Amino acid sequence: MILDGKAVSNKILEHLKLKIQEFNIKAHLVVILVGDDPASQIYVRNKKLAAEKIGIRSTVIKYKSAITEAELLDKIEQLNHDANVTGILVQLPLPEHIDKNKVAQAISPKKDVDGFSPENVGKLAMGLEPYFYPATPQGIIMLLDEYDIPIQGADALVIGRSNIVGRPMAQMLLRRNATVTMAHSYTKDLDSKIKTADIVISAVGKKIVRCKMVNKNSVIVDVGIFRDSNGKLTGDVDFEMLSSSVKYITPVPGGVGPMTIASLMYNASKVYH
Numbered sequence: 001m002i003l004d005g006k007a008v009s010n011k012i013l014e015h016l017k018l019k020i021q022e023f024n025i026k027a028h029l030v031v032i033l034v035g036d037d038p039a040s041q042i043y044v045r046n047k048k049l050a051a052e053k054i055g056i057r058s059t060v061i062k063y064k065s066a067i068t069e070a071e072l073l074d075k076i077e078q079l080n081h082d083a084n085v086t087g088i089l090v091q092l093p094l095p096e097h098i099d100k101n102k103v104a105q106a107i108s109p110k111k112d113v114d115g116f117s118p119e120n121v122g123k124l125a126m127g128l129e130p131y132f133y134p135a136t137p138q139g140i141i142m143l144l145d146e147y148d149i150p151i152q153g154a155d156a157l158v159i160g161r162s163n164i165v166g167r168p169m170a171q172m173l174l175r176r177n178a179t180v181t182m183a184h185s186y187t188k189d190l191d192s193k194i195k196t197a198d199i200v201i202s203a204v205g206k207k208i209v210r211c212k213m214v215n216k217n218s219v220i221v222d223v224g225i226f227r228d229s230n231g232k233l234t235g236d237v238d239f240e241m242l243s244s245s246v247k248y249i250t251p252v253p254g255g256v257g258p259m260t261i262a263s264l265m266y267n268a269s270k271v272y273h
Contacts, residue, residue, distance in 0.1 A: 001147075001247065001248050001249075002243070002248075002249060002250075002251060003143055003144075003147060003219075003221070003248050003249065003250045003251075003255060004251075004254070004255075005139075005143055005250060005251075005254055005255040005256055005257065005258045005259045006254045006258045008142070008143055008146045008258075008259065008262070009139075009258035009259055009261060009262040010258075011146075012142065012262040012265075012266065013050060013053060013054050013262055013265060016054045016265055016266060016269055017053065017054040017055055019269070020054055020055040020056065020269055021055060025055075025056075025269055026057075026086075027056045027057065027086045027087065027268055027269045028056070028057040028058075028059065028084055028085050028086050028087070029047075029051050029056055029057070029058045029059070029086070029087040029088075029089065029113065029268045030058075030059045030060075030061060030079055030085050030087065030088050030089070031044050031047055031048065031058065031059070031060045031061070031089045031090075031091060032060075032061045032063070032072070032075070032076075032088070032089070032090045032091065033060060033061070033062045033063070033091045034062075034063045034064075034065060034067060034072065034090075034091070034094055034095060034098065035063075035064070035065035035094075035095055036065065037093065040091050040092075040093070043091060044060055044091050046261060047089070047261060047264060048060055050261045050262075050264075050265050051265060051268065054265055054269070056265065056268055056269060061075070065095045067095075067098075068097075069097065069098045069099060069102065072090075072098060072103065073102065073103070073106050076088065076090070076103065076106045076107055077106065079111070080106075080107070080108040080111065085111065086111060086268070087111055087113040087267070087268045088107050088108070088111045088112065088113070089113055089114050089264070090103050090107070090114075092164075104116040104117055104118070105117065105118055109130070109131050109132075110131050112131065112132055113132055113135070113264060113267040113268050114132070114134065114135060114264070114267075115130060115132040115133050115134035115135060115138075115168070115267070116134065116163070116164070119131075120132055120133075120134075121163070121168070124168055124171050124172070125171055127175070132267045132270065133168070133172065133263075133267070134164065134165075134168040135260050135263040135264040135267060136164065136165050136169075136203075136223065136256065136259075136260045136263070137165060137168045137169040137171075137172045138172070138263040138266070138267075139256065139259030139260045139261075139262060139263035140169065140201060140221055140223075140256060140259065141172055141173075141176070142259060142262070142263060143221075143250070143255075143256070143259050144199070144219070144221075147248065149199070149219055149248060151173060151176040151177070151178050151199070152176055152177040152178065153177060153178070153179070154178045154179070154198040154199050155178070155179050155181070155196065155197050155198045155199070156173045156178040156179065156180050156181070156197060156198065156199040156200075156201065157180075157181050157182075157183060157193055157194060157197035157199070157200045157201070158170045158173070158180060158181070158182050158183065158201050158203070159183045159184070159190070159194075159200070159201065159202040159203065159204055159208065159209075159236070160183075160184065160202065160203035160204045160205075160223070161182055161184045162203060165203040165223055166182065166184075166203050167182075169201055169203070170182050173199075178199070181193060181197070190208075190213075191212070191213045194209060194213040194214060194218075195213055195214060195215055196215075197218065198217065198218070198219060199218075199219045199221070200214070200218060200219070200220050200221065201221040201223060202220075202221070202222055202223060202224060202235075202236035202237060203223035203224060203236070204224055204236050205224045205225075205226055205236070206224070206226070206236065207234070207235075207236060207237075207238065208224075208236050208237075209222075209236055209237040209238065209242070210238045210241065210242075211238060211241040211242055211245055214242060214245060214246050215246075216245060216246060216247065217246075217247050218246040218247060218248075219246070219247055219248040219249075220237055220242060220246050220248065220249040220250065221249075221250050221255070221256065222235035222236050222237040222239070222249070222250050222251075222252050222255060222256065223235070223236070223256050224236035224237075224252070225252050225253065225256075225257065233252060233253055234252055235252030235255075237249070237250075237252070239251060239252065
């Protein structure tokens with residue numbers, strides 16, 4: 001069965017829209033875009049459109065890639081102290097001369113809708129309640145819940161250990177009482193680990209999960225998205241071969257991507273309800 005992230009995302013956004021209207025929520029999300037990366041421009045546009053769709057005020061601040069790190073940090077500090085701004089997001093990637101970790105540290109954890117600030121990350125790791133959960137892992141949990149896929153007691157394999165997806169994904173699965181294995185470039189015998197896992201979440205950025213690796217009861221979540229040699233959008237998973245061989249699978253595009261947007265919009269309005 002296909003895990004339709006687009007349909008579930010639309011359902012969540014409609015729910016948020018009604019909630020925002022019902023409680024007259026006044027949220028204001030500020031997105032900072034540095035440089036002219038085409039993919040980043042598309043992501044920022046999609047976030048703005050989603051915010052407007054559900055009734056959240058959205059402001060995009062664009063800077064040329066030559067902006068200094070100090071200038072960007074100063075702007076973030078201004079937004080931290082602006083009572084009219086309830087959420088701050090700095091679109092990644094950033095130019096090489098800007099330290100993304102310093103940027104994450106600069107954003108107030110109470111406005112950090114991406115869930116990347118050290119306080120939010122630390123609370124997640126300690127089993128405490130962060131102000132915001134990271135958008136992509138939270139979106140994946142929402143998607144699994146929508147399809148009533150059991151997480152408690154499941155053997156879950158997370159491939160990739162990035163601070164954006166892999167590490168927080170493992171923490172969130174642990175919170176739901178899954179038994180979690182993390183795999184990465186040094187993992188031995190990845191094939192056997194994929195084959196025995198109930199839930200496989202791959203966030204690597206290259207084709208890594210193929211037909212021979214999985215079992216028919218697997219739930220496969222593909223976070224990777226990139227263009228193949230023919231220019232076609234694809235992910236970490238060989239979808240064409242696996243879609244009829246496993247229990248559940250996400251498509252690329254149309255799987256995790258829309259859920260990340262829905263999760264981000266949930267965070268952007270969460271402080272009010």
